[in-house]
Amino acid sequence: MNAIIVEGRSVSKPPYFDGTNLTEWREPMKTFIQSVNFEVWLVIENGPKLPKKLINGEEVLKSVDEFNDEDMKNMELEAKAKTILYCALNPNDLGRISSCHTAKEMWEELDRRVTTSDANSTPPVTTSDANSTPPVSQQTPTSDLYNAPNPEFLEETSDDQRKRFLKHCVPIHKHALNGNWPAAKHILDIYRE
Template structure:
């Protein structure tokens, strides 16, 4: 089976996530975001929250004009990561992530959608390992037939 890559190979345009390329997309997107700026990639790993300050003994969200340069930079990195990820998915996938406002939430939602929970990933790995261990070529089977059979699971 031949891989079909609809987009890619560009430093100015992220790879498009499809129904079947999540693992490839995830790795390429990580490096694409990192190439834009390490802070942008980090936004997918660390939950951004609006800066707060203590006002009259109560914690409150700061107005944007009170943000420090570092707080503004972190917010911008989150916004760039969100925008980049949104541009790298089809409309059907956008529905999954459209209501999230942080890059980490988007990243985690896509990971959960395509990889499942840790226990689901562990079960899938066990199934694949079991299948691989039992994989044998029959005496009357051609190499082409064996390759077709084995590629169904990969």
């Protein structure tokens, strides 16, 4: 799936999380789940209603053969929530949440991943070298960052001219597809400098 230029979204498939855009993915995913069944979202937000019974004044989990219709419905909602999340995640993130037992734990683990990566990230070191290209975050408005190529890919290319070209290529293409020629021309003018 091409995550850079998307013409439309599916109402039958959950938004795909490619591992790089959790903050942008979270709200469309929440809305998708709510549109499927709002109760499924509540299971993710609040956790499942596990079927329990009282034995000697103590709550214990029911066995599957003791489930009534309401218990079955609650377990079905949990299964739907987990399935939707499984279908939306890339293989790496599936591995990260594989030990989670509930959809709520899965969602919280994804949140923890973002919180941890934000806490561990350090601001880029800037140099005063006149030939160096400023980081993408300094060149591109925040709303257009998802259109920029992966910075790690740019670092792997050895040719500085190629790096500059690739950094501008995707946004130019996006603006051209949308007919926003002044924005595309502006990027070309930056590239020529």
